[in-house]
Amino acid sequence: xxxxxxxxxxxxxxxxxxxxxxxxxxxxxxxxxxxxxxxxxxxxxxxxxxxxxxxxxxxxxxxxxxxxxxxxxxxxxxxxxxxxxxxxxxxxxxxxxxxxxxxxxxxxxxxxxxxxxxxxxxxxxxxxxxxxxxxxxxxxxxxxxxxxxxxxxxxxxxxxxxxxxxxxxxxxxxxxxxxxxxxxxxxxxxxxxxxxxxxxxxxxxxxxxxxxxxxxxxxxxxxxxxxxxxxxxxxxxxxxxxxxxxxxxxx
Numbered sequence: 001x002x003x004x005x006x007x008x009x010x011x012x013x014x015x016x017x018x019x020x021x022x023x024x025x026x027x028x029x030x031x032x033x034x035x036x037x038x039x040x041x042x043x044x045x046x047x048x049x050x051x052x053x054x055x056x057x058x059x060x061x062x063x064x065x066x067x068x069x070x071x072x073x074x075x076x077x078x079x080x081x082x083x084x085x086x087x088x089x090x091x092x093x094x095x096x097x098x099x100x101x102x103x104x105x106x107x108x109x110x111x112x113x114x115x116x117x118x119x120x121x122x123x124x125x126x127x128x129x130x131x132x133x134x135x136x137x138x139x140x141x142x143x144x145x146x147x148x149x150x151x152x153x154x155x156x157x158x159x160x161x162x163x164x165x166x167x168x169x170x171x172x173x174x175x176x177x178x179x180x181x182x183x184x185x186x187x188x189x190x191x192x193x194x195x196x197x198x199x200x201x202x203x204x205x206x207x208x209x210x211x212x213x214x215x216x217x218x219x220x221x222x223x224x225x226x227x228x229x230x231x232x233x234x235x236x237x238x239x240x241x242x243x244x245x246x247x248x249x250x251x
Contacts, residue, residue, distance in 0.1 A: 029116040031104035043088035073196035078114035092225030126224035135165040136181035150181040151238035167244025174212035182241035
């Protein structure tokens with residue numbers, strides 16, 4: 001038996017990822033109502049209604065819609081009326097504006113009903129992340145006098161999301177010492193990205209004294225539609241920490 005060829009064939013049969021032709025990965029968000037006067041997902045990307053094969057699983061429509069949305073760097077998309085593919089730049093914030101619907105099948109929406117999906121990201125960063133939610137991490141928290149400051153020197157490397165009461169994103173302004181439970185406060189100097197930007201490189205500054213960027217640390221971050229995620233690693237000294245802030249949701 002020709003073992004190299006046998007192994008290669010086996011990998012393809014098992015769905016081994018090949019190249020950019022591999023299907024994009026996404027998760028189902030849910031079924032939501034729509035209205036004709038102002039669409040929940042604002043842009044009709046393509047309609048497959050004239051070519052629907054009613055004798056097969058309509059999941060193939062979802063996959064085709066996903067490919068169209070991926071081309072335009074949209075994070076959210078939906079299938080409505082069994083074969084209409086909808087998305088748009090504002091879709092992450094408006095897809096549920098009319099509430100939930102019961103007019104969906106297991107995979108697609110019916111008339112004026114969107115079965116909504118969200119991409120998980122190139123590193124599945126919008127799906128697999130740890131959460132930073134301690135109240136002491138918030139920019140509004142002041143370290144009590146005599147208390148031991150927190151430090152992120154033991155933070156494992158990976159993707160993180162800020163969640164209340166820590167805040168809903170990393171602080172983006174210089175914070176004085178003692179805020180967010182630490183002494184050397186970490187804040188994001190880089191502007192937060194749009195959803196279409198994908199994963200970007202960023203810079204976290206650490207304040208010491210009057211210098212808002214005495215030290216810095218390179219990170220990666222992404223806008224996942226309704227939240228941000230950050231690829232962080234441990235700080236190189238103590239007491240240093242990443243600070244959160246509560247703000248409006250990303251768009």
